[in-house]
Amino acid sequence: MQVSRYIAQLEAQGILYFTIHEAVKSLKISKEKLYQRLYHFKKKRIIVSPVQGLYVIVPIQHRAIGCMPPEELIVIVMKYLKVPFYAGLLTAAAYHGATHQRLRVFQVVSSKRFFRDIIIGDVWIEFIYKKDITSVAVAKKEMHAGYLPISTPEETAKDVMRFYKKCGGLNHQATVLAELTKAINPQKLIFLARKSDSIVWVQRMGYMLEVIETFYEKERDSLVAALAKFLAHQQPKYAPLAREIATKGKPRNRKWKIIENATIESDI
Numbered sequence: 557m558q559v560s561r562y563i564a565q566l567e568a569q570g571i572l573y574f575t576i577h578e579a580v581k582s583l584k585i586s587k588e589k590l591y592q593r594l595y596h597f598k599k600k601r602i603i604v605s606p607v608q609g610l611y612v613i614v615p616i617q618h619r620a621i622g623c624m625p626p627e628e629l630i631v632i633v634m635k636y637l638k639v640p641f642y643a644g645l646l647t648a649a650a651y652h653g654a655t656h657q658r659l660r661v662f663q664v665v666s667s668k669r670f671f672r673d674i675i676i677g678d679v680w681i682e683f684i685y686k687k688d689i690t691s692v693a694v695a696k697k698e699m700h701a702g703y704l705p706i707s708t709p710e711e712t713a714k715d716v717m718r719f720y721k722k723c724g725g726l727n728h729q730a731t732v733l734a735e736l737t738k739a740i741n742p743q744k745l746i747f748l749a750r751k752s753d754s755i756v757w758v759q760r761m762g763y764m765l766e767v768i769e770t771f772y773e774k775e776r777d778s779l780v781a782a783l784a785k786f787l788a789h790q791q792p793k794y795a796p797l798a799r800e801i802a803t804k805g806k807p808r809n810r811k812w813k814i815i816e817n818a819t820i821e822s823d824i
Contacts, residue, residue, distance in 0.1 A: 559583065559593045563602065563613055572624070572700065573612045573632045606674045606681075610636045622677015626662035630681055632701045633674070634666070641666040642694050642705040645684065645722055646732065648712040651697070654735035663722065665689060665707070665715065684722055691751070693744075709739035710748055717757040717764075726798060730822035733761065734770040742782035749786050756795045758783055763797065763812040768822045784811065 562583055566574060579594075580587055594611065597603045601619045603611045612632055618624045627643070634641045643651070644665040661673075661682040667690075670683035686692075694705035707715060713736050720729045749758045762783035770776045796803045798818035806817040 559590070559597065563597065567613050567615075570700075571613075572615070572628075573610060573636070575636070576609050576611070579611070601677070604676050606633050606676060607637065621679065623679040626679050626681050627697070627704050628699050628701065629674070629676075629679065630662065630664055631699045631704050633681075634664075635702055637668070639666055639668045640689055642689065642692060642707050644707045644712060644715050645719060646716075646724075648707045649716065649732050649736055651706050652709045652712060652736060652739045654732045654739075665692075682722075684719060708744070709736055710741060710744045712736065713740055713745065713761065714748055714752075714757060717761050726818055727821050730764055730768045730820045733764055734768050734772075734776075734822050737765070737770050737776045737779060738772040740775070740779060742778050745779065746782050746786050749783075755787070755790055755792055758787060759792055759795055759812045759814055760797060762787065763809055763814040764820060766812075767820055770822075787812070 559579075562579065566572070576587060576590065579590055583590060594603065594605075598605065601614055601622050603613055604623050605611050606629060610633065612624065612629060614622075614624055623629060630641070630643070641664050642648070643663070645663040646654075647661075647663040661680045663682050663684060665684045665686050667686060667688060669685050673683060674681040693708045693711050695708060696703040696705055698704075713733060716723050716729055716732050716736075720726065723729045723732060749755060752758070762780060765776055765780050765783070792813040794808060794813045794815055796806075796815045796817050797820075801817045803815045803817045806815050808815055
């Protein structure tokens with residue numbers, strides 16, 4: 557069987573990926589010859605290989621961007637690798653309505669360390685490492701090859717606070733938080749805070765929510781009240797608003813135990 561026919565048959569069956577081992581077995585040729593023939597189809601953007609040993613068929617409507625959409629591709633890749641993951645940070649925030657600061661990259665949080673992003677054509681998937689994601693609450697969106705887990709608004713807000721460099725810095729972080737405000741459930745957020753091994757993100761979130769502008773003032777005020785009540789029963793230490801900036805001589809916010817070593821200007 558020719559490689560072109562093999563790919564066409566898979567696509568006709570609704571199967572959009574195959575492994576090198578499956579192809580060798582079906583086509584009955586050596587791995588070396590198969591690699592040579594697959595190279596021709598990669599050049600034409602008919603297939604892509606996001607990770608070693610896996611080939612993904614690019615539907616004709618997506619060949620202009622050089623790859624299928626990242627939300628479809630990542631489901632296939634992580635199913636092949638058998639690695640837990642979820643769409644998080646700015647990507648998850650966009651799913652929950654915070655689209656103002658959406659980046660070109662598709663951000664994925666995984667318990668496996670990836671030493672390089674997946675960049676194919678116009679598709680860019682960025683990996684963020686988190687040691688344990690088994691307890692992270694997710695919603696699931698159905699894709700062609702399975703389900704895409706997406707962190708809930710509360711988990712997303714927590715991640716945005718903890719991985720602020722991946723979110724474009726303090727001002728972008730504030731903008732995302734302001735837009736997420738309507739989607740966050742105060743009780744669920746406090747539940748996360750109680751389980752957390754660190755409450756610095758709670759301090760920064762409370763401070764940030766209190767100083768930024770948002771279209772959802774009522775929801776913001778409810779979140780601020782819930783976070784303040786939670787912290788009142790804790791013993792937080794002073795923490796800098798911006799971790800990479802010096803704190804000497806900077807004013808201190810007693811309510812949130814935040815060292816105000818930076819100013820925040822959201823884009824709302």
